[in-house]
Amino acid sequence: MSHSTGIIRILALMVKEFHAVWRDKKTRFLLIFPPVVELIIFGYAATLDVKNVSIGILDEDNGPVAREVAQRIQGSTFFTKYHYLRGRSEIKNIIDTQKAMLVICFPQNLSQDVSSGKGSTVQVILDGRRTNSSQITLGYLSQIIGRYNIQLFESTSKHVIRPEIMIRTWFNPNKIYCWFTVPSLIGTIMAIEVIVITGLSVARERELGTFEQLLVSPLTQWEILIGKTAPSMIIGLLEGTFILVIAMIVFQIPFRGSFFYLYFSIPFYLLSIIAFGLFISSMAKTQQQAFLGIFVFIMPCFLLSGFMTPVENMPQWLQQLVVINPLKHFLVIVKGIFLKDMPFSDVVENIYPMIFISAATLPFATWMFRKRLG
Amino acid sequence: MNELPLVQISNVSKVFTGGKSPALDSISVDIKPGCITGLAGPDGSGKTTLMRLIAGLMIPSSGTLTVCGFDVVNNPEEIHEIAGYMPQRFGLYEDLTVIENLNLYADLQGVSQDERSGVFNRLLDFTDLKRFQKRLAGALSGGMKQKLGLMCALIRRPKLLLLDEPSVGVDPVSRRELWKIVRELAGQETGVVWSTAYLDEAERCDEIILLSEGKILYSGIPKKLTASMKGRSFLVKESASGRRSILDSAMKNDSVRDGVIQGGSVRLVLKSGADSSLIESLIPGRKLAAVPAEPRFEDAFVDLLQHRHAHKESGVASMIRPVHADSRTAVQAEGLTKCFGDFKAADDISFSIPPGRIFGLLGPNGAGKSTTFKMMCGLLKPTAGRAAVNGIDLENAPGRARSCIGYMAQKFSLYSNLSVAQNMDFFAGVYGLYGSGKRKTIGQLVDMFDLAQYIDSTAGELPLGFKQRLALSCSIMHNPVVLFLDEPTSGVDPLTRREFWNHMNAMVEKGVTVVVTTHFMEEAEYCDEIGLIHQGRMIASGSPDMLKDKVRSVEIPEPTLEDAFVELIKKTGPGNSGIPARE
């Protein structure tokens, strides 16, 4: 008897949570707005690719070689704006004011030196304020010039055998950036939603004064705990599935792995996030505080997950520290399954840390939660 | 004293976009200088709207409103120079000290440094807050916040002082002090407008404006209105157990306009022209003794309003199953003590309540009655002592104890963004109801409380009276043995309050025990027994009449319950050093 009424009570609480989440404008906003914005911005804007670069060209040579290289630069889609400079004195201005990311200088007698076989050097000045882009741009420019070099060889000496390097990019042959970001969004958006729902749920009741109403009802602390966490879990799963479908249909990203492995690992991930949410919830007195708590949690969780920049670029001590970030592990899983058809053993390897995180945080969060209840 | 009116209101209407009926409907009235004008009426009658219109915070939809000849639409600046206004929540900066709040408002009102010290001294003396100048406003007790709010409105000695429900949530002691201060001001040519839900306050005003549904029902001297009720009020003395049934049968009688329980008596008001002898034969086979009583303003108020609201029998009686308590005491407190650090919020409080009684917990703000109340229903764990409900210890078997408890919190804590139906569904589920049993119970409650029209409305948008009904229906869904009510009718008008107590009486008749906290003395009159808590201790207990008897003296030959409250607190010593109420 008491067992079955326990289930009725939990169900009533869960149904109420769903109603509350859906009918509350603020929460509904938080449920819909971040995924949509993140999808648009990360899908389209957040790219470390470099395109539409403007370049300054200083031609002191006025010969065929400089003209040929300049033409090849203009022929590529990579560079879209060209500024012809009249003298070296203009370089400083155009770089300083960021009108061009780089300036290529063809020295005097360039064509003569090249055609005589003596060889020459072009100077490239890049804007170090844009570190990553200028490096990538340099790589691209080097390729253009490299190909020109080969052509020069082939025109001078016939049939040369050169050692070659064969590059193959696996999993994402065209290195499309959103193939990286959009699957990662499954992890980040689930994190946001789950932390918002769990984090705000108790704080909302405290603010409304309904929490006391729960406490004087026959609901036990465990029932409240389950009734509060289960809806977050379900909503998290739904949001994750939503992004998955968008990724496959709108962004046309191939899903190569096993759905079963993915859905097997999601609950572990959500559980470790829920633990943090419960913790925030039990600390916060108002929704306001809970919201700030969520922000404080989400920011490092995102920045230190490999989502913005790779984990291996961090200093060694920080890499060891971010092992406690569940998102870091889940990103490996979700990208692995999505793009790489990751085998189960690799999935499990990344589930372990999440289990450890939950095992450490859940009891603590539960204890905090129950302490604040009693 | 027949100079020009201070405020002239002619044909003023106010319509809110989206509102069905106008909040104010062509109102014309004058407010005189140098006296206190009361503004009374049920919830949603337009009191606050009228206040804000006078203060120039809103623009009337039609009609003209002038203050000292200045039009609220065209010259709000001039009005702000001569008017002081205290909004419902006092408008204080809680993170500033008392003196910083005063300085801020002095600067804003353009009071020069030289005038300032004199004004501050006078006000601080006046309100007895001198000792607390350096204290943060947020750390003051409710009564003191209210005084500080008043001071801020008074800095420039305004010609017009607007007080919007200044006494809500404030205990009787502080209320009396406030009244004294304002009375003194009105003597000094300041016109005061005081809106209130307390009709005893309204009765003391020089003039009264009675609003209902945006219209003026009465304006003029309150005594005149009260006098019109002469010969229609009666008191029926009766034993504790019989009062409720007398009230019940009286209310079924067509000639009875109004009835309330007043301590050991039932107070009845007859319709005009009704014969008083009918009271004697209210209960078949018994002859009741009716003593004529002095009419009160409240009698007149209800009489005026009852034309619109017909009395309805409580359906609770038909639905609630008789409760048979398992124990001879429904609620028992033994040496309840609660410490917050060094501060003893409740100190060795003991009492026991037999089943089927109403027990009231009274006390000034911050005296410890909330703490005691929360320990009784298991929300706070006592530092020492124990509490039991229906013979079940709250600490040993909290689950079992809680399933006999119904709880209605202050401000009716409902899920304000869920619909009425969703709220009821949820509470039914929490109390283990399901399937047809659940549907039947909810259906009965919906019928009983007339909730059908609002079933899909969002709970937070219900009119106050319906919110209260919903909250009550959610807390009695599981047929509780004991019902805990925390200031159940705070801010609610007398009519809704009567309806609420009508239900309570019906439940008590079925054996339910009610524990209630309140600041309303009329509400306390319904209690069978009262515990008065002050400085964490229970300083007096007994029936309302017993408490009144305790303070009967030559100076107060006929003490009201409020007199008893104030006097008993005074006897124990002031002590109230402004410790903030602990929630």
Place this chain on the structure above:
Amino acid sequence: MKVTQKGKSNGSSWIRTRALMIKESHQIIRDPSSLLIAFALPFIMLFLFGYGLSLDTNNLKIGVVMEDLSNDARSLAYAFANTSYFDARLGHSRKYFENELISGHIRGVIVIPQDFTENLRKGEVSPKLQVLSDGSEPNSATFVENYASGVFLTWLIANGYENATRTSPLLDVEPRFWFNPELSSRNTILPGCITIIIAIIGTLLTALVVAREWERGTMESLMVTPVKIREIIISKIVPYFILGMVSMLFSVAICMVLFGMPFRGSVFALCIISSAFLLVSLAGGLLISTLSKNQFVAAQASLVSAFLPTTLLSGFIFEIDSMPAILRAITWVVPASYFVPSLQTVFLAGDVWPVLLPATGIMMLIFILLFTITIMKSPKRLEAS
């Protein structure tokens, strides 16, 4: 006193504004959370961004598969192992490293095929070095490929194999990175981080304070005093402007002391551009709270509007020029997209006024626009008129 000459009402306007500013300052000092946001937040953010975010792709983990065991092949493998670009493990099983690539333990595999040395010696067929990179991390993949080509070329030259053709290409490239020769991405990211800090402080704090006045009912009290809406708004901006500037200077100091950022511009230029950006943020916060009147909504809206555009649309990580046209158009109205390059310039390049002045001008325009809207939207009464 020049104010008194202007007549009574003007004089009291100054007194009222001053009183409100004093009140606001008291509230800032009393409220630990505002000080926490102004000083603890910059510290934590700089720490996270400074250490956590880095585009400096060094020490990429790779595997080198040696199917060929000749001395040449070994020498090439050691070349990969010894460079600072890679953290290479050597092995013989292609399958093993391919699996490692799948599990994400390494970012690339370099295969020295069995016939590599043979082809190299004979010179009949081009010897092929194979590089597999992990496209699920596109940026790292690009770096793996570029570095691998570089290491291979260097090795060929060092071992005289390029001799067979030429020692060096006819046309060589000599790159020079101005302002940031060590190519530390931290120098790019930290100015972006300061931008986020100022945006959050400015927007969040002011958004909360006006909403708080509405929520606590003090706005109602203020409205019945002779105070003007403009005075209320100015009294909110000035104290938080000072707080924001102090916090900004604090952040710059952290960047220089803790992370060794160069600072090549002048403090004057720094203050000019920061003031403009801070004003925009403050005005944005005021507008949000004037419209929402509710602390919870204000906090959300300000975090979303301060954090998202400054992080994603300011160009400090993600290049604006690479975005689709619509998003590029949006960045024109994102103040941070003017502030980030200005701040990077002041830090790394110096006082380049042709960059700083137009940026400051546009930010001031946005500020004036937001400020005007705020004044217009501020209700003079309790209801929208």
